Amino acid sequence: MPTYKLTYFPVKALAEPIRFMLSYMGQDFEDFRFQRENWPAIKPTAPFGKAPFLEIDGKMVHQSTAITRYLGKEAGLAGSNNWEDLQIDIAVDTLHDFRQAVAGYWYESDEAIKEKKKAVVQNETAPFFLQKYDDLVKANGGYLANGKDRRLPCTALGTAIEGEETTRMSL
DSSP, X not given: XXXXXXXXXXXSGGGHHXXXXXXXXXXXXXXXXXXXXXXXXXXXXXXXXXXXXXXXXXXXXXXXXXXXXHHHHHTTOSOSSHXXXXXXXXXXXXXXXXXXXXXXXXXXXXXXXXXXXXXXXIIIIHHHHHHHHHHHHHHTTTSSSTTSOOHHHHHHHHHHHHHHHHTTOOO
């Protein structure tokens, strides 16, 4: 059985789908969470200077979505053909569009501007994406992809929504 070490900041964000998949697989893993002030020392050792990254039997890999997809395949949660994989990828990758649309709110330091951005996210962005996902679930017989029990996109969506809740934004 492989050994895993996940390295990231002490937040859920991009690493949470990886943690979820490893836990779903029943896989023990080291969850190394470093403080922001330690990042300058860790960054040169990180692939492409980015986090999160995962060590699998000592081999370092990065790109959280690619890692989550890999683990999904290892857990038997991938599609049974290329079309199903495409549907899963669409459901997962659309979350990146959502995250991108909300990033301006997350990283805004001016509180007055942040409140305005929060209103846009709550009243426009989140309802748009959540309605589209609701439509997708209805079209797929209660699932995000393929009309089958494919947890990979559900994992990504759940952790994205939970991430919004941890920023104390009511969706």
